[in-house]
Amino acid sequence: VFFFLFQYTVWNFIPKNLFEQFRRIANFYFLIIFLVQLMIDTPTSPVTSGLPLFFVITVTAIKQGYEDWLRHKADNEVNGAPVFVVRSGCLVQTKSKNIRVGDIVRVAKDETFPADLALLSSDREDGTCHITTASLDGETNLK
Incomplete structure (x- = not known):
């Protein structure tokens, strides 16, 4: 799909969906056949x-x-998940949809990253961090 994450709204569902479906050559072909059968007297029924x-x-x-x-x-479920963000020097809990550019987010072990983040530090002695990117690329091995 070449459109946005949410492809449809209540108002544009029918026209956008019909446009997407008639971009498929088979659907477009059968539409043309149907229209020809409606306009011209053919031995077969348009039905x-x-x-x-x-x-x-x-x-x-x-x-x-x-x-x-x-x-x-x-x-909506993911965007409403609670996260801890540093704001004004304090650690405050907010929803992940309220994360702003420049926020420092605390992500604990086995938590899902709520946004695109750059790792600043790790609590491991060697400073490493291992993550899975299964939600992005389907790979479950640690990186």
């Missing part, structure tokens, strides 16, 4: 190409809308 096209478009739209809703729900 023979229109009904399957309508079914495929409807099922795909429902699937994509549901997946986008699940992504939105999961992102």
Whole structure:
């Protein structure tokens, strides 16, 4: 998908979804066949190409809308996760969606990084830190 993380809103779902679906050559082909059958007297009924096209478009739209809703729900959960941030010299708890550029964030062992962060220090004696990037690239080995 070439669009934003949240592909759809309530207002743009139908036009944007139809645009995405008719970019697929098969869907566009069957749309043209359906329109030709509507305009020209053909031996076959327009229903023979229109009904399957309508079914495929409807099922795909429902699937994509549901997946986008699940992504939105999961992102809201992650964005509402509590994190500790240094502000005005004090460690304060806030939601991860309130992290600002320049904030110093405390991430404890086995916690998920709430944003793109640069490691400043580690509590290990040798100063190392091992992370997994499974949520980014699917790899579970430590880096």
